[in-house]
Amino acid sequence: MSTEAIDYKQVHQFVGDLFAPLKSETDRSKCMISQDDVATFHEKGFVRGPRVLDDTQIERLQAALEEMRTGQNSRMKELYEIDPAYLAAPEKKVFHFLGAWMIDESFHDILFHPKVTVPVSQLLGVDRVRMWHDQVFYKPPKHPGVVAWHQDYSYWTRSTPCRHLTCWIGLDDSTIESGCVQFVPGSHHWDLLPKLSLLSDMEEIRTILTPEQLEAFKPEPMILKAGECSFHHGLTIHGSYGNSANHPRRAIVLNFMHPETRSADGTRPLLMHTPIIPEGQIIEGAHYPIVYDAHLPLRS
Numbered sequence: 001m002s003t004e005a006i007d008y009k010q011v012h013q014f015v016g017d018l019f020a021p022l023k024s025e026t027d028r029s030k031c032m033i034s035q036d037d038v039a040t041f042h043e044k045g046f047v048r049g050p051r052v053l054d055d056t057q058i059e060r061l062q063a064a065l066e067e068m069r070t071g072q073n074s075r076m077k078e079l080y081e082i083d084p085a086y087l088a089a090p091e092k093k094v095f096h097f098l099g100a101w102m103i104d105e106s107f108h109d110i111l112f113h114p115k116v117t118v119p120v121s122q123l124l125g126v127d128r129v130r131m132w133h134d135q136v137f138y139k140p141p142k143h144p145g146v147v148a149w150h151q152d153y154s155y156w157t158r159s160t161p162c163r164h165l166t167c168w169i170g171l172d173d174s175t176i177e178s179g180c181v182q183f184v185p186g187s188h189h190w191d192l193l194p195k196l197s198l199l200s201d202m203e204e205i206r207t208i209l210t211p212e213q214l215e216a217f218k219p220e221p222m223i224l225k226a227g228e229c230s231f232h233h234g235l236t237i238h239g240s241y242g243n244s245a246n247h248p249r250r251a252i253v254l255n256f257m258h259p260e261t262r263s264a265d266g267t268r269p270l271l272m273h274t275p276i277i278p279e280g281q282i283i284e285g286a287h288y289p290i291v292y293d294a295h296l297p298l299r300s
C-alpha cells in the first residue's frame with residue numbers, strides 16, 4: 001500500500017517504527033514523570049517535561065514538516081485547518097495548522113508515543129487518554145509572528161468539561177531569542193477568559209484582565225532544547241513573541257482530553273471535515289483516538 005493511500009485517522013496505533021511501544025512495566029515506569037513534577041503542574045498550571053524525541057525522531061519530523069510547508073506533501077487539503085491569518089500574511093504570521101497527524105506517518109505515530117502519553121495520563125489523573133487534536137506552530141528565522149496570550153480552552157468550549165491538557169514539543173532549540181512559549185503561573189485557577197485572536201495582538205489580553213490579574217501576570221519562559229517538551233493545563237495563559245534567531249522555531253503541539261469529554265454543540269462539526277457529534281455525547285470515533293490505555297496488555 002502506498003503512503004498516499006493510508007487513512008491514518010482510522011489507525012489507532014503505530015503505523016511505523018519511529019517510536020517504541022511499551023513492552024513491559026519497566027518501560028512504562030521509565031516514561032513516567034516524578035510526583036514532584038505532577039505537583040508542580042497542579043500548582044503552576046504547567047511543568048517542564050523530559051526529552052521525548054531523539055535525534056532521528058527530530059530529523060524525521062522536521063523533514064515531514066518541511067514537506068508540508070513546501071507543498072511536497074500532497075495531502076494538505078485533508079488538514080482540519082490552516083490558520084487564515086497565516087494564509088493572508090505569511091510574512092507576518094506564524095505558520096499554524098491543525099491535523100498533521102492525518103497526513104503523515106511520523107506526525108500520526110507521535111500521538112501514541114508513550115514518553116508523551118504516560119505523563120499525560122499522570123497529569124490528567126486518568127487510565128485512558130483521548131486525543132483532541134494536534135497543532136503545528138512554525139516560526140521561520142527572523143520572523144515577527146507572535147502567538148498572543150491566550151487560554152487554550154477559550155477555543156475549545158464546544159468540548160466539555162475542561163479537562164484538557166497540552167504537550168508542547170520543540171523541533172528546534174527554543175529560547176527567548178527564538179520566541180519560546182511563556183506561561184503565567186497560577187493562571188489555570190482564573191476564570192475562563194474570552195476567546196482572543198491567536199496570531200494578532202500579543203497584549204490584547206491585558207484589556208480584559210482585572211487589576212489583580214494584571215498584578216499577578218508574571219510570565220515564565222520555557223527554554224527547551226529540540227526534542228524536549230512541556231505540559232500545560234487548558235486554562236493556563238501562555239503566548240510567545242517573534243523569532244529573532246537565525247534558525248526556525250518549530251513545534252508540535254498535542255492536545256489531549258479526558259476520555260469522557262462531551263460535545264457541547266451538535267449543530268456543526270467540532271473540527272472541520274469531521275462528523276457532527278450530538279450535544280451531550282462523548283467525543284469519540286476515528287478523529288479522536290484513545291492514545292493510551294493503561295489496561296491494555298503490553299506486547300513483548
Ligand SMILES: O=C(O)CCC(=O)C(=O)O
Pocket residue numbers: 137147152166167168179180181238239240251253
Ligand atoms: O508555539 C507557540 O508559540 C504557542 C503554542 C501554544 O499556544 C500552545 O501550545 O498551546
